[in-house]
Amino acid sequence: MGWLSQILGTGLVVLALADIYMTVLYPRGERGILSVLLARGLWQVFCFGARFIRQRDRILSYMGPTLLVVTIAVWIFLLILGFASIYWPALGNEIQMEGKATPTDFATAIYYSGYSLVTLGTGDITPRTSTYRLLMILESMLGFSVLTINLTFLQSVYSQLMQRNIFALSLHHRTGRTADAAVMLARMGSSGSFDSSTRQDLTDIAQNLLNLLESNHSHPALGYFRLQENYYALARVIFVAMDTVTLIKSALDEHSHHSLIASAAVKNLEESGMQFLAELFELFLPVNATRLRMQSEQMWRSRYYKAIAHLAAQGIATTSDVEAGADLYVALRRQWNPGIVALASYLEYEWSAIAPPDFG
Numbered sequence: 001m002g003w004l005s006q007i008l009g010t011g012l013v014v015l016a017l018a019d020i021y022m023t024v025l026y027p028r029g030e031r032g033i034l035s036v037l038l039a040r041g042l043w044q045v046f047c048f049g050a051r052f053i054r055q056r057d058r059i060l061s062y063m064g065p066t067l068l069v070v071t072i073a074v075w076i077f078l079l080i081l082g083f084a085s086i087y088w089p090a091l092g093n094e095i096q097m098e099g100k101a102t103p104t105d106f107a108t109a110i111y112y113s114g115y116s117l118v119t120l121g122t123g124d125i126t127p128r129t130s131t132y133r134l135l136m137i138l139e140s141m142l143g144f145s146v147l148t149i150n151l152t153f154l155q156s157v158y159s160q161l162m163q164r165n166i167f168a169l170s171l172h173h174r175t176g177r178t179a180d181a182a183v184m185l186a187r188m189g190s191s192g193s194f195d196s197s198t199r200q201d202l203t204d205i206a207q208n209l210l211n212l213l214e215s216n217h218s219h220p221a222l223g224y225f226r227l228q229e230n231y232y233a234l235a236r237v238i239f240v241a242m243d244t245v246t247l248i249k250s251a252l253d254e255h256s257h258h259s260l261i262a263s264a265a266v267k268n269l270e271e272s273g274m275q276f277l278a279e280l281f282e283l284f285l286p287v288n289a290t291r292l293r294m295q296s297e298q299m300w301r302s303r304y305y306k307a308i309a310h311l312a313a314q315g316i317a318t319t320s321d322v323e324a325g326a327d328l329y330v331a332l333r334r335q336w337n338p339g340i341v342a343l344a345s346y347l348e349y350e351w352s353a354i355a356p357p358d359f360g
Contacts, residue, residue, distance in 0.1 A: 002089025009085025016078035020146065023071070023220075024153045035071055039224055040286060042067055047348055057228045060348060064225030068157065071221070072150050076117070079146065083139050084113035087132070094129045117143035153219075160215040161225055165232055167208045171240045172231035179236055179355055181243035182251075182307035186314040194257060199265035205241055206265070206272040212237070213276045216284065223284045223347075230353035235344035238276055239354050242336045245270045250329040251308050253317035277339040285346055295341065295351075297330050303355075304329045 015033065023035040046063045050056040087095055088109040092102040095112065102108070102125065112125045116139040127133045174184040188198045212234075216222050223234065230236060248257075248266055260266065304326045308318050319325040344354045 005085045005088050009082045009088075012078050012082030012085065014082075016075050016082065017142070020075055020149065024149055034074065036220060038071060038074065039067055039221060042070060043224060050348070056348075057226075060226045061228045064161075064221065067221050067224050068154060072153075075146065075150075079139075079142065080110060080113045080117055083117065083135070084109040086135065087112055090132055094132045095125060095127050097125050113139065116140055119143050157219050157221060160219055160222055164212055164215065164222065164234075165227070167212065168232045168237050171205075171237055175240060177231070179231070179240055180307075180310075181240050181247055182310045184240070185244055185247055186311055186316060189311075189316045190314065192315040192317070194260045198260060199263050202244075202263075202265040202269045205244075206269040209238070209241060209269075209272045209276050213272075213279060216280060220283060223280075226347050230349065233344070233347070233349055233354060234280075235340050235347065235349060236354045238273060238280075238336075238343075239340050241269060242273045242277075242340070243333075243355075245273065246329055246332045246336075247304075247307055247311075249332060250325045251304065251311060251318055253319055256317040274336060277336055277343075281339050281342065285342055295337065297334075300330050300333055300337075301326050 019034040022033060043063060046060055046066075050059045053059050084106065088104075088106055091104045091108060091112075096102045108125070115125075116136050119140045127136050171184070172179070174187065175181065176183040176187075188194060188201060226233070245266060248261055249270075252261060254261065305322070308322060308325070312318050340354065341351070344351060
């Protein structure tokens with residue numbers, strides 16, 4: 001049965017290496033063999049446990065770091081277990097202990113494999129044939145490579161997380177800490193008109209969204225960094241961006257602000273936001289996340305009327321046909337709101353944490 005153990009061990013090693021490659025090195029990490037399933041399974045464990053603990057948001061905030069630790073631990077465990085299964089049949093023959101009888105139990109194979117993987121040397125058990133000497137060298141090389149790759153992986157994840165948090169915090173302050181896009185839009189047009197700086201601001205937001213999308217493509221674990229502060233939520237970031245575009249197209253006066261409404265900056269932000277939602281939904285959310293709770297479109301209309309009133313109060317010319325504008329707002333919001341609701345729901349956010357109740 002030794003050959004069966006070695007075939008199984010080879011399969012475990014290949015599985016671990018393939019998952020490391022697809023998760024860390026391949027720029028479309030949603031194809032990971034184990035890591036995606038591991039992330040979703042661990043998230044369900046955290047969600048279940050958080051239901052019985054008062055500090056729910058705090059518990060869920062540990063998910064991201066825990067996922068990284070568990071993922072790396074699984075890779076190392078699979079490599080040690082895989083090589084141990086390969087070495088096991090050779091104990092006592094091709095692999096022997098110095099000066100005494102060689103134990104042939106699986107625990108000894110684990111010990112020898114782990115010793116080799118962490119590149120500590122040969123220890124008191126040494127290979128006696130060229131084949132197993134080469135295997136020991138291969139495992140040591142893989143161990144060193146995996147250690148280096150994981151350190152780089154962790155550094156990259158936290159670097160991308162910092163950029164995401166800076167972007168989210170920027171939008172939080174631009175909206176007056178309300179997640180209300182009308183506040184941010186009014187500040188952009190504080191003089192009653194929108195100049196080139198407004199278009200540059202919108203272009204920067206679109207660019208940050210695309211950077212955020214690529215970060216999640218490369219490191220899907222980023223999506224599970226659910227911080228305690230609601231203003232860091234991915235769903236809130238995309239909500240502010242999409243609501244800004246929707247208000248520009250439906251609430252502003254076409255004659256006074258045509259250059260902004262028809263600008264490439266607005267179109268770019270709209271397309272970036274829709275691509276962000278579509279691709280994030282595909283790579284991050286499970287199939288059952290499409291089962292959404294419906295929101296009242298009347299609530300959206302109420303939000304639109306309040307936005308119109310706020311913009312007008314700041315001296316910004318708004319559409320003369322408010323009802324037609326409300327119809328357009330609702331029609332545009334139908335395109336992006338379900339995806340944001342699904343994302344917020346999956347990550348255990350109340351909708352009031354994404355868009356305050358007063359704003360729908």
